[in-house]
Amino acid sequence: METHCFAKLRSIHLYSCPRLAFVLPLLWANQRSYLPNLESLHIVNCGDLKTVFPVHPVLKENVLEFPRLKHIHLYELYELQHICEVKMHAPKLEMVWLRGCWGLRRLPAVGGDSRRPVVDCEQDWWENLEWDGLEAGHDPCLFERRHPSHYKELLPRVSVLG
Template sequence: MDIGEGISDVTDKSSTRARDAIRRVMHSVQSLHVHDSSSITSVAPEHTFGTSIMNGLKWCCVERCPKLDTVFATNYYWRCFNNLEIFWAAHLLMARSVWSRPRDLSLDPRDSSFRRLRAIHLHFCPRLRYVLPMASNNTLSKVLETLHIHCCGDLKQVFLVEQEFLEKIAARHEKGMLGFPNLKSLYLYDLISLQQICEAKMFAPKLETIHIRGCWGLRRLTATDSRRREDGRPVAVDCEKDWWDKLEWDGMKSGHHPSLFQPSHSKYYKRRHLRSTVLR
């Protein structure tokens, strides 16, 4: 489905029949491209979609909608986005989040969401504060493979973690870390406010590549399999040397040690950094 210029918000004053018709269509959509709308503030307002939301959707791209505030507003009372595999967002000048936070934190873990979301790509969303809140019924961490974020200047944390879920992670999860068992690639570029990828410490045993530029506030990488050093398969990290030298580590027992990673520093970025330093 393609939604472009001319589309407007479905408000809470719209007729019940109109909302029901839109709900039926959107729940069956498998591919959604929303673009160039100067009026919508949310692709999926909570008052329109109710408890479950867009469980047929597999691919979604949202771009160039300057008034969009929250891309998807949902209360997470029921399964949401169960078949979504790939999400793209670009040039959303006012968007503060992709998915909203749950209002009620007493969520049933059996009503899980994001069961197939393998890749998230975000580009040029300068006001974005976070991408997704993680709670006990969120399975994204188990399936995510690729995270690619570029030029989102206000972004401080990619994944918020609700306090109740943080406490469960500390008490029940291995080494007090949230597992990302299928995460393979991280691409983080020019995120000047970024402090954390996730509020909980991350463990990604299959991590293969990390590309990071211009994320000077980020002080930690995700932990990984401590056997990588023995197996001779460290995680490849492309980054600035000055940033790498300032990273904080928890130690080998936690799978969080510099010897588990193989950093490389591009000569191009070295030269550019040197020139910018001299000009100041």
């Protein structure tokens, strides 16, 4: 397979693929950017999906570039652990919308420009994310968080009977 076969791919939209385990393996060891034109990743209700982009073992220590990725929309992916098995850098990221992806622990690094991507997610999920730090462009202060309007703080359990 040639290394440029998905170079023109601009969006990935998958809906209700219950047995899908991964989307697109990234296998070539001589590249930093595999999907240079990918702008949108939209995956809904793929219950067995564990990793969107599995990578070749040679790439495990790399940071992969997604130079045009702007939108990530992931919904009801209960088994999802990784968008990409290695660290990602998406400098043009604008919006991340996540629901029901409780196993996912990382967002792509975004860099340090003044534009902060909006992350619309459950607060409990946000609090469990792993970060590499500001110097790596991967820190919570580089994102603007929004929690769903239906999200409510847990009320203390007390008895009204006294």
